[in-house]
Amino acid sequence: MNDTTDALPDRLSSDPKSPYYNEAILARDVGIRFKGVEKNNVEEYCVSEGWVRVTAGSSKDRFGNPLTIKLNGPVEPYFRQPK
Numbered sequence: 001m002n003d004t005t006d007a008l009p010d011r012l013s014s015d016p017k018s019p020y021y022n023e024a025i026l027a028r029d030v031g032i033r034f035k036g037v038e039k040n041n042v043e044e045y046c047v048s049e050g051w052v053r054v055t056a057g058s059s060k061d062r063f064g065n066p067l068t069i070k071l072n073g074p075v076e077p078y079f080r081q082p083k
Contacts, residue, residue: 008077013044020044033076043068047075 008030013020032042034052043066044053051072059067 006079008079010048011044011046012077015043018044029080031078031080033078034071035073045075045077047077050075 008025009020009022011020012022012025012030014026015021016023032039032045032052034042034045039052039054041055042052043055045051051070052075053068053070056067056069061067
């Protein structure tokens, strides 16, 4: 996969354990608009399925990972800074 393009993947996660994690793309400062509103707490998104997974406050699961909530709606990922 060529990570130097300006195309964002259909699905991306900020969790290094996820198969959808891509450090090269995340290093370029990806922004997410969900239902037209800028979101800063998105852990994972999927454009084709129309959902984002956001952190639920400061709550943690039993493994110490942040709890997340899956929200459905239109997702618009973009790069905050041009290349």
